[in-house]
Amino acid sequence: MNADIARHPESHPDSAGDPTGLAAPLLAGDRRALARAITLIESTRADHRAQADALLARLLPHTGQSVRVGITGVPGVGKSTFIETFGLHVIGKGHKVAVLAIDPSSQRTGGSILGDKTRMEQLSRAPAAFIRPSPAGSTLGGVARRTREAMLLCEAAxxxxxxxxxxxxxxxxxAVADMVDLFLLLLLPAGGDELQGLKKGIVELADLVVVNKADGDLVSQARHAVAEYRHALALLRPAVTDWTVPVLSCSALTTQGVDGVWDTITRFRDIQAASGGLDRRRADQARAWMWNEIRESLLSAFTGDPAVRAQLGAAESAVTAGTQTPAMAARALLARFRREG
Structure with a gap:
C-alpha cells in the first residue's frame, strides 16, 4: 500500500485538500517528501505559508505519538557523539529517530549544525534516522516555529x-524545553562548581542530567561529579512535580550507560502519561505556541507597516537622544499602526 501511495498520492484520502501533494507520500514514510515538506514550512513566502498550513492541517491527526526529547550541553561535552550513540541505541530498540537542531545564532556565526550532521556520520546513514538542521532566522521565535512544525512532520512520517x-x-x-516531553542536560565530568556556573534557569529546566565522557581516566571523576551534581540539584525545585531529577553517567564513546539514559526517559514518559502530566504539558506548550505565534505575527505586521516604518527611525533617534521616553515613542507608533490598520 505504501509504495502505491507514494506513486499515486492523489489516490490517498489524506491528499484531499492538500495542494502540495506531499501528505500521502509523507504519511507513507517517503523521506524525500518529508524533506520537501520541511523546506516548505521554512519558507517565508505567503503562498508557501498557506500551503504549509494546509499540509499541517492534513497531517495533524497523525502527530503526537512520539517521544520528544530536548538535549542541550555545555561546550565540549560531546553532544554530537552522544546524540549519534543514543540515536543508534534507540534505533536498535526498534524505533525511528529524527534529530532536529535549533540554532538562532547561526545566521551571525555560521553555526555548527551542518558540522554536527557530518559528525553524526553513522546515524545520518541509518535508514531509520533523519537529521535536519533549522536554518538561521532573524528571531528565535521564527526558528522555534519551524522546529515545532518540523517535529510534527517527522511524527506524521x-x-x-x-x-x-x-x-x-x-x-x-x-524554547526547546517548551516543545519537548523531557529536557536533558549534558555535563562534563567536572564538579559542582561547573553546575553552579551554569545559568540557574537552564538547570531548572532539566528533567534529566547526564554526565558524559565517563570513560578512561575520567571514570572516577565522573562518579564524583554525579554525586556533586545530585547534591547541587537537591537545592533546586524540579521542573516536574513528583519527579526527582536523576543524574546519570555514560560514555558516548564506549556506549556504557547509554541504555540507562533511554530507560530513564521511557520511565519518565510512562509516569507522566499515567498521571496525565504529559497531556497537561503538551496542552500548555500548544497554548504557549499559539500566543507566541500571535506575538510574532503582530510584530511582523507592525514592523512591516509603511506608516510605522516611516516614523520608526525618528522614534528611535528621539529615544536614543533622550528627548522622548521609550514608552511615549512606542505608544505613538502603535497609535499610528492602529490608525493605518
Whole structure:
C-alpha cells in the first residue's frame, strides 16, 4: 500500500485538500517528501505559508505519538557523539529517530549544525534516522516555529522518537524545553562548581542530567561529579512535580550507560502519561505556541507597516537622544499602526 501511495498520492484520502501533494507520500514514510515538506514550512513566502498550513492541517491527526526529547550541553561535552550513540541505541530498540537542531545564532556565526550532521556520520546513514538542521532566522521565535512544525512532520512520517538539540546559547534552551516531553542536560565530568556556573534557569529546566565522557581516566571523576551534581540539584525545585531529577553517567564513546539514559526517559514518559502530566504539558506548550505565534505575527505586521516604518527611525533617534521616553515613542507608533490598520 505504501509504495502505491507514494506513486499515486492523489489516490490517498489524506491528499484531499492538500495542494502540495506531499501528505500521502509523507504519511507513507517517503523521506524525500518529508524533506520537501520541511523546506516548505521554512519558507517565508505567503503562498508557501498557506500551503504549509494546509499540509499541517492534513497531517495533524497523525502527530503526537512520539517521544520528544530536548538535549542541550555545555561546550565540549560531546553532544554530537552522544546524540549519534543514543540515536543508534534507540534505533536498535526498534524505533525511528529524527534529530532536529535549533540554532538562532547561526545566521551571525555560521553555526555548527551542518558540522554536527557530518559528525553524526553513522546515524545520518541509518535508514531509520533523519537529521535536519533549522536554518538561521532573524528571531528565535521564527526558528522555534519551524522546529515545532518540523517535529510534527517527522511524527506524521512515522518517526516515533524526536530529538531536538540546542546549538545556540541563551533562550534557545527555554524554547526547546517548551516543545519537548523531557529536557536533558549534558555535563562534563567536572564538579559542582561547573553546575553552579551554569545559568540557574537552564538547570531548572532539566528533567534529566547526564554526565558524559565517563570513560578512561575520567571514570572516577565522573562518579564524583554525579554525586556533586545530585547534591547541587537537591537545592533546586524540579521542573516536574513528583519527579526527582536523576543524574546519570555514560560514555558516548564506549556506549556504557547509554541504555540507562533511554530507560530513564521511557520511565519518565510512562509516569507522566499515567498521571496525565504529559497531556497537561503538551496542552500548555500548544497554548504557549499559539500566543507566541500571535506575538510574532503582530510584530511582523507592525514592523512591516509603511506608516510605522516611516516614523520608526525618528522614534528611535528621539529615544536614543533622550528627548522622548521609550514608552511615549512606542505608544505613538502603535497609535499610528492602529490608525493605518
Amino acid at each position: 512515522g518517526f516515533d522518537v524526536i530529538i531536538v538539540e540546542t546549538v545556540g546559547v541563551g533562550q534557545s534552551e527555554t
